[in-house]
Amino acid sequence: MTTIHLKRVYEPASTDDGYRILVDRLWPRGVSKEKARIDYWEKGVTPSPALRTWFGHDPRKWHEFSRRYREELEKNSAAVDAFKKIISKEPVVTFVYGAKDTEHTHAIVLKEFIESTK
Numbered sequence: 143m144t145t146i147h148l149k150r151v152y153e154p155a156s157t158d159d160g161y162r163i164l165v166d167r168l169w170p171r172g173v174s175k176e177k178a179r180i181d182y183w184e185k186g187v188t189p190s191p192a193l194r195t196w197f198g199h200d201p202r203k204w205h206e207f208s209r210r211y212r213e214e215l216e217k218n219s220a221a222v223d224a225f226k227k228i229i230s231k232e233p234v235v236t237f238v239y240g241a242k243d244t245e246h247t248h249a250i251v252l253k254e255f256i257e258s259t260k
Contacts, residue, residue: 144229146257147236148249155179160234165249167194170240180238182228186221189248190214204246211251226256 149159151170155178164170164180167188189197189211197207215222229235241247 143260144232145234146229146253147234148244148247148253149236149238150242150244151178151180151238151240158234159236159238161229161232162236162238163229164239165237165252166240167191168240173240178238184225184228187215187218187225187252194248199241199243199246201243201246207246207248208251211248212255215252215255222256222259226260229256 145160147159149162151164151166151173155162162179162181164178164183165188167185169183170178188194189207193207193210193214197203237249237253239247239249241249
């Protein structure tokens, strides 16, 4: 069974991170590929551009954003299944993201969704 961690891309990479997966649609600003130490970049299970723009990292929209993002994930079963297959090969993975707000990031929703549908 795979253990999933979350980490901001701006935090130093660690050997405890295991397989590091960037789960943002856009590359984080100001971070080189060498410094990020990303093993895989998964754009297919990120929020749609329309949803991301609508949310705008506004905590007041968090619950509705989470609901809408889960709906997107449910409708995108092919990408989610392919992502799960990649994750299942690793004992530890870390979903790496760029958002400043660590309590209202899509990475939390993605982690919960993946863990609830194993």
